[in-house]
Amino acid sequence: MEIKDTLLFQNLNTDEIQRVLHCSSAKLLAFEKNEEIISPEDQPKVIYLILKGKVILEQFNYMGKPMNIEYRMPGELFAQEDLFLDKNTFEYSVRTTEPCQILTANKNFFFQTCEKSCEHHSKIIYNMLHIFALENQQKQQRLELLTCGDLEQRIARYLMEVSNGNPFVDLSMNRNELSAYLNVTRPSLSRTLSSMQEQNIIQIHGRNQIEILDFENLHAMIDGL
Structure with a gap:
């Protein structure tokens, strides 16, 4: 998936996308199948955007059995909630289920706009709020499913x-x-x-x-x- 086709970068032109990547100190990372990306001891520092592949978010009970499983597909984010809640560590692990390409962006970019009040920055923050709303809807649907x-x-x-x-x-x-x-x-x-x-x-x-x-x-x- 191309960066421009993701919800996070919707309505941004090529020049604006490049500015966002620069301002957020974005990095494109590659992971192999079954490679751990996040462990529960890690500290939230960046947001992850999947461009290729699939990852699984897992929580385990005291017996080591999975009690909560979620998947993230190309175009989707993970770790953003922990970032905005300012958590010290994660409460779950994330690993790949197939080879992945993932874009990371520094959390500071999303916490405040610069003194220039750039339009691309405002667009990204709006898109992030839209993503949070969609994810809240999906969690509500899963709750309805389980009950x-x-x-x-x-x-x-x-x-x-x-x-x-x-x-x-x-x-x-x-x-x-x-x-x-x-x-x-x-x-x-x-x-x-x-x-x-x-x-x-x-x-x-x-x-x-x-x-x-x-x-x-x-x-x-x-x-x-």
Whole structure:
């Protein structure tokens, strides 16, 4: 993904983008697959913008099991909340799930405008506020997903949300990650998916694809019917 195509840099021309990169001491970094970018002991100093690849944000309980998993895709940010909350350390780790190219920008650039009150600076701050609003909406949607009913209802709602009306759903998470995302055990997830397949509501194709066979019954599951 090109920098100009990201939400953070929307409505900025080429010259303005170059000024932002200079003023924010931006750096383009490359990471290999399964490389750790952030550990819980690290101090928030920069904002990360993914241009290529995918990363996973993980929190673990005292037994070492994942209790909160989020993904970030090209064009998305991470670590910005910790930066603006002025935290001393992170409460999660971040690692790559595939080779990545990531742009970093110094936090000081986002905390205040310069004495010239440059237009590109104001645009970036506005875009950041827009991103925060979108992320808040997404978190609200996940909260609704986790509290919408039993596991069958949660799976049905998740499939409807990610399918966008397409019967073939390519999963971005494996079974362990999806079970953590839905806040259930992996055996419970597997049993429920198998049950939905036996009811001819879905068809499981390999590890990463699910075909929705019956949208009407999937809607009925969401409604608890």
